[in-house]
Amino acid sequence: MILKFIKETTCPDCGCKDIYSEKTLRHDPHSSGKWAETRTFVCGKAFSFSPNFNKVIEKGTCIRCKFYINERKRRSIALTKIRGLVSDLKVDEEFKEKLYLMIADIGSCFYISENI
Numbered sequence: 001m002i003l004k005f006i007k008e009t010t011c012p013d014c015g016c017k018d019i020y021s022e023k024t025l026r027h028d029p030h031s032s033g034k035w036a037e038t039r040t041f042v043c044g045k046a047f048s049f050s051p052n053f054n055k056v057i058e059k060g061t062c063i064r065c066k067f068y069i070n071e072r073k074r075r076s077i078a079l080t081k082i083r084g085l086v087s088d089l090k091v092d093e094e095f096k097e098k099l100y101l102m103i104a105d106i107g108s109c110f111y112i113s114e115n116i
């Protein structure tokens, strides 16, 4: 697909050129005559053209960038420490199981915000 407003062809973090998806709303243009476009790379980094702001906005998180890899390691270590704390608590096993489930739920939401 040829995008008109998004010129980025590689991820600025890892250099990935593999495109996961591209979308355009050319059929539904903004009052300016321009339309929304999105290009998402396989690594997760994405660019989106906003006709409202008339600019390309960087989105998504490159899962191959050092920041993301390091942040995932820190979060994994934190979850392991919390599991250890729960294990040492002087409470009944049923309550511990509930706490473990809460921790598992946090672990399943391992998406890292761009705002960190």
Ligand SMILES: [Zn+2]
Pocket: 011, 012, 013, 014, 015, 016, 041, 043, 044, 045, 062, 063, 064, 065
């Ligand atoms: Zn990338």
